[in-house]
Amino acid sequence: xxxxxxxxxxxxxxxxxxxxxxxxxxxxxxxxxxxxxxxxxxxxxxxxxxxxxxxxxxxxxxxxxxxxxxxxxxxxxxxxxxxxxxxxxxxxxxxxxxxxxxxxxxxxxxxxxxxxxxxxxxxxxxxxxxxxxxxxxxxxxxxxxxxxxxxxxxxxxxxxxxxxxxxxxxxxxxxxxxxxxxxxxxxxxxxxxxxxxxxxxxxxxxxxxxxxxxxxxxxxxxxxxxxxxxxxxxxxxxxxxxxxxxxxxxxxxx
Numbered sequence: 001x002x003x004x005x006x007x008x009x010x011x012x013x014x015x016x017x018x019x020x021x022x023x024x025x026x027x028x029x030x031x032x033x034x035x036x037x038x039x040x041x042x043x044x045x046x047x048x049x050x051x052x053x054x055x056x057x058x059x060x061x062x063x064x065x066x067x068x069x070x071x072x073x074x075x076x077x078x079x080x081x082x083x084x085x086x087x088x089x090x091x092x093x094x095x096x097x098x099x100x101x102x103x104x105x106x107x108x109x110x111x112x113x114x115x116x117x118x119x120x121x122x123x124x125x126x127x128x129x130x131x132x133x134x135x136x137x138x139x140x141x142x143x144x145x146x147x148x149x150x151x152x153x154x155x156x157x158x159x160x161x162x163x164x165x166x167x168x169x170x171x172x173x174x175x176x177x178x179x180x181x182x183x184x185x186x187x188x189x190x191x192x193x194x195x196x197x198x199x200x201x202x203x204x205x206x207x208x209x210x211x212x213x214x215x216x217x218x219x220x221x222x223x224x225x226x227x228x229x230x231x232x233x234x235x236x237x238x239x240x241x242x243x244x245x246x247x248x249x250x251x252x253x254x
Contacts, residue, residue: 032136032150032185032186032187032188032189033188034128034132034151035128035131035132035135036128036131037127037128037131037206037207037210039127039207039210039211039214040211041211041214041215041221041222041225042222042225043211044076044077046207046208046211046212047075047076047208047211047212047215048076048077048078049205049208050208050209050210050211050212050213050215051072051076051087051212052086052087053205053208053209053212054209054212054213055087055089055098057160057161058118058160058209059089059090059098059100060100060102061100061102061107061111061115061160062100062115062116062117062118063097063098063099063100063117063118063119064097064098064117064118064119064216065097065098065099065117065119066097066117066119066120066216067097067098067119067216067219068095068096068097068098069083069087069088069091069094069095069096069097069098070083070094070095071219072087073094075215075219075222080094102115111156111157112144112156113156115157118213118216119216119217120217121213121217122210122213122214122216122217123214123217123218127210127213127214129151130209130210130213131206131207131210132150132151133149133151133152134161134206134209134210135165135202135203135206136149136150136151136168136189137149137159137161137162137165137168138150138168138169138170138186138189139167139168139169139170139192144156145157145158145159146158147159147162147167150186150189161202161205161206162195163195163196164195164196164197164202164205165195165197165199165202166191166192166193166194166195167191167192167193167195168189168190168191168192169189169190169192170186170187170188170189171186171187171188171189171190172184172185172186172187173185173187
C-alpha cells in the first residue's frame with residue numbers, strides 16, 4: 001500500500017511539473033531593466049516572419065546547420081516554391097541545410113572569432129537572453145564595430161539590425177558600491193537615431209526571430225506540444241482509474 005501511495009504521489013508531481021512552466025530572468029548591467037519574451041511556437045505567422053528576418057539579416061554570417069530548408073517549409077506551412085524563391089540564397093537545393101559561405105578562418109580574421117552556429121543557441125542561452133541581446137546594442141566609440149551590448153558586453157558582433165531599430169545611446173547614473181566607491185552604470189538606452197521601425201514594431205520583429213530560433217533549436221516541439229496534451233489527459237485518466245482501484249482493493253484493509 002505504501003508503494004502505491006508513492007507511485008500516486010509521483011504521478012501528481014509529474015502532472016504539476018508539466019503544467020507549471022519554468023521561468024528565467026535575464027540580468028542586465030547596473031539598473032538596466034531586462035525584458036522577458038513570451039513566444040508561441042504554434043503561431044505560424046510569427047515563425048514565417050522570423051524565418052524571413054533570420055535568413056535576410058543573420059544567415060549571411062551565422063549558420064543553422066541542423067535545419068534543412070525542406071523541413072522548415074513543411075513545419076512552417078510553406079511550399080517548396082515559396083522557400084526557393086524567397087528564403088534560399090546560399091543554395092539551390094531544397095534539401096540543403098542552412099549553412100553560410102563565409103570561411104571560418106576569414107570570419108575569425110574579420111570579427112576576432114568565427115560567428116557561432118545558431119542551431120541550438122536558443123536552447124543554450126534561452127529565449128530571454130537572445131531577445132535582450134538583440135534589443136540592447138548601443139553606440140560605443142571605443143569598440144571596433146562602433147557598438148557595444150549590455151547583455152553581452154564587448155561583443156564582437158556588429159549591430160546588424162540597426163537599420164530596423166535605429167541607433168541607441170546609453171543613459172548613465174552614478175552608484176556607490178559596498179566599498180563606498182562611486183562608478184557609472186547604464187540606467188537605460190534611448191534612441192539617438194530612428195530606424196525603419198518604431199520601438200514596438202522592432203520588439204515584435206525581434207520576438208519573431210527569437211520564436212524562429214526556438215523552433216530551430218528543437219523542431220519536434222511543434223509535435224511534442226500537441227502530443228503532450230494527450231499524454232497529460234491520459235495520465236489524468238490513469239490516475240483516476242488507479243485511485244479508484246486502490247480504494248476498491250484496500251477498502252476492507254484496516
